Amino acid sequence: MDIRETLRLSLTAIITNRLRSALTILGIVIGVTSVILLVALVTGLKSYITGQISGLGSNLIYVIPGKIGGGRGPGGVQVNRLIPADAKNLKLQLSNEAEVSAVVQKVTKLQYLNKSDKDVTLAGVESNYPKIIQSTKITEGRFFTLSDAEAGKRVVVIGPTVKKNLFDGSSVIGKAIEVNNLKYTIIGVLGPRGSTFGVDFDNSALIPLSAAQKQFGIDKLNTIYVSANSPDKVKEVQAKITKILSKRLSEDDFTVQTQEQTLSTIASITSVLTLALGGIAAISLIVGGIGVMNIMLVSVTERTKEIGLRKALGARPQDIRNQFLVEALTLSGLGGIIGIILGASLSLIANQFITTVIPLWSVGLSFGFSMLIGVIFGVAPAIRAAQLDPIQALRYE
Amino acid sequence: MSLVKLEHINKLYFLDSDLSFQALKDINVVIQKGEFVAIVGPSGSGKSTLMNIIGLLDQPSSGEYILDGLDISKLKENKLAQLRNKKIGFIFQSFNLLKRTKAIDNVALPLIYAGVGQSERLARAKKALEEVGLADKLNSLPNQLSGGQQQRVAIARALVTNPEILLADEPTGNLDSKTGEEILKLFKTLNKTGRTIILITHDHHIADNAKRKITLKDGEIS
Numbered sequence: 001m002d003i004r005e006t007l008r009l010s011l012t013a014i015i016t017n018r019l020r021s022a023l024t025i026l027g028i029v030i031g032v033t034s035v036i037l038l039v040a041l042v043t044g045l046k047s048y049i050t051g052q053i054s055g056l057g058s059n060l061i062y063v064i065p066g067k068i069g070g071g072r073g074p075g076g077v078q079v080n081r082l083i084p085a086d087a088k089n090l091k092l093q094l095s096n097e098a099e100v101s102a103v104v105q106k107v108t109k110l111q112y113l114n115k116s117d118k119d120v121t122l123a124g125v126e127s128n129y130p131k132i133i134q135s136t137k138i139t140e141g142r143f144f145t146l147s148d149a150e151a152g153k154r155v156v157v158i159g160p161t162v163k164k165n166l167f168d169g170s171s172v173i174g175k176a177i178e179v180n181n182l183k184y185t186i187i188g189v190l191g192p193r194g195s196t197f198g199v200d201f202d203n204s205a206l207i208p209l210s211a212a213q214k215q216f217g218i219d220k221l222n223t224i225y226v227s228a229n230s231p232d233k234v235k236e237v238q239a240k241i242t243k244i245l246s247k248r249l250s251e252d253d254f255t256v257q258t259q260e261q262t263l264s265t266i267a268s269i270t271s272v273l274t275l276a277l278g279g280i281a282a283i284s285l286i287v288g289g290i291g292v293m294n295i296m297l298v299s300v301t302e303r304t305k306e307i308g309l310r311k312a313l314g315a316r317p318q319d320i321r322n323q324f325l326v327e328a329l330t331l332s333g334l335g336g337i338i339g340i341i342l343g344a345s346l347s348l349i350a351n352q353f354i355t356t357v358i359p360l361w362s363v364g365l366s367f368g369f370s371m372l373i374g375v376i377f378g379v380a381p382a383i384r385a386a387q388l389d390p391i392q393a394l395r396y397e
Numbered sequence: 398m399s400l401v402k403l404e405h406i407n408k409l410y411f412l413d414s415d416l417s418f419q420a421l422k423d424i425n426v427v428i429q430k431g432e433f434v435a436i437v438g439p440s441g442s443g444k445s446t447l448m449n450i451i452g453l454l455d456q457p458s459s460g461e462y463i464l465d466g467l468d469i470s471k472l473k474e475n476k477l478a479q480l481r482n483k484k485i486g487f488i489f490q491s492f493n494l495l496k497r498t499k500a501i502d503n504v505a506l507p508l509i510y511a512g513v514g515q516s517e518r519l520a521r522a523k524k525a526l527e528e529v530g531l532a533d534k535l536n537s538l539p540n541q542l543s544g545g546q547q548q549r550v551a552i553a554r555a556l557v558t559n560p561e562i563l564l565a566d567e568p569t570g571n572l573d574s575k576t577g578e579e580i581l582k583l584f585k586t587l588n589k590t591g592r593t594i595i596l597i598t599h600d601h602h603i604a605d606n607a608k609r610k611i612t613l614k615d616g617e618i619s
Contacts, residue, residue, distance in 0.1 A: 005509055016497045309493045312454060313554075314482020314510040316475045390454050394493070 027288025032339025055135035124212020137191030289373030296381035308393025321386035328378025336370035406460035435604035438613035486555030545576035
């Protein structure tokens with residue numbers, strides 16, 4: 001008996017017992033769907049974060065106050081000791097190798113006439129900021145220049161969300177917005193960068209560093225961005241930054257981190273997430289497989305007489321074994337396909353709200369896994385069916 | 398040449414390590430092609446065991462069984478299955494049709510194991526159903542048919558492979574006497590067209606329909 005006939009027999013049996021088949025498949029469907037969906041979510045998260053970060057520029061090095069990843073537990077409040085003089089120092093000593101830009105920032109309220117926008121990230125940056133943070137795009141107007149900053153002008157470049165919240169589509173260049181009663185003239189609008197987990201990167205505004213220091217009345221820096229002139233200089237520049245800053249600060253006062261280090265941290269976090277979530281989903285696949293075995297065993301018992309009859313009519317043991325094995329495989333394969341379609345559809349729907357990416361390996365893996373489950377849990381019932389004694393089986397009621 | 402030749406057939410069942418039961422004792426039977434033979438005996442006489450041996454579902458403990466010139470004691474399970482398919486047509490007391498399966502597909506079932514293609518299967522199944530007078534019931538499900546009709550479907554299934562022997566085990570046991578007679582009449586007709594029929598029954602009246610009677614008692618031919 002060839003494989004086509006076996007397949008036809010199995011399909012007939014599956015269709016004849018529609019409800020039972022559907023219930024059997026359900027376990028596999030849920031398992032595969034959850035594998036596909038969870039992997040798509042984690043992979044999407046990873047690609048989104050990675051995209052956001054590498055959008056900043058691959059030569060980027062951050063200097064931030066305090067110690068991160070030093071192997072200590074959360075050590076309570078740390079005092080920010082990073083000051084503009086440190087940035088100036090770096091600028092002087094790295095002038096041939098890197099671009100340096102200091103940042104202070106605060107979440108505050110912006111106002112235009114009677115409209116206001118709360119929770120805006122207002123950042124004081126230097127005029128070389130767009131050169132360092134490569135994802136900075138100006139869609140209207142211009143960025144401020146060194147002379148704007150040196151002249152102490154109060155100018156601002158606003159993010160698209162701020163524009164949307166404060167203005168109704170009209171031209172915004174030249175208009176003045178207020179921060180704590182100080183007026184800033186809008187000279188440019190930033191392009192959209194998107195949001196993650198409700199944090200809207202576009203609800204921000206950039207002003208010259210000097211103006212921000214006056215505005216906030218602080219002399220500490222939140223970040224110093226350093227962009228190495230070439231990718232192979234990143235490590236060298238990082239070492240130099242540490243050396244330069246160590247003259248004035250202790251090693252617990254600051255952290256120097258490269259883009260690559262940030263990306264590898266994220267990669268290790270998301271791969272743990274993928275494993276954990278994938279593992280949970282895999283458990284449901286195994287449970288589904290046990291469901292298939294259960295049904296197949298019941299089916300063998302229920303169809304004992306049929307098996308005896310088939311043997312009397314000339315079915316060889318392997319014909320019976322193959323029929324039940326193909327039946328289990330078809331059920332789990334069908335469950336796999338439905339699960340993939342369902343998982344992919346749910347991922348696409350989820351993609352409307354957060355980034356999801358369906359990697360091909362998760363489709364292949366979950367389908368392969370469900371087929372494997374069909375084989376593993378189908379073999380025992382199939383062998384049992386094949387070994388039934390036809391005389392006993394025919395007498396079975 | 399004889400179709401079925403049984404020589405010194407014994408069948409022992411081991412109930413325990415030192416307790417055995419001899420179901421068949423030194424059975425010698427020869428059945429020629431085209432015969433209509435009844436094997437009669439009360440329950441426990443060993444007639445079912447004999448039928449299982451003739452039908453290749455069981456092997457004798459000792460003795461020789463030559464089926465159509467072939468010594469079956471040397472054959473393996475797969476070869477036996479193939480012979481059952483080609484040479485034996487079983488008819489059971491309880492019909493043994495597949496539920497939720499149309500008459501024509503029930504009849505075509507043994508042809509699947511004979512490796513016959515689908516279109517030829519259906520054509521042959523249709524012909525076999527016509528032969529037993531069910532040309533208008535091709536697509537009926539077993540539960541839509543009367544007992545007699547179901548047994549006709551089962552007979553068509555036995556005929557479809559064109560076997561050497563029709564082996565009927567109490568074929569009228571589940572039918573009323575009138576329907577039973579119709580089935581027996583069908584057997585006679587089939588025998589007239591050259592079919593070899595072996596009928597197993599406990600009822601001597603039914604056995605009288607056959608041309609020859611072999612009476613079994615306590616595992617022996619009497």
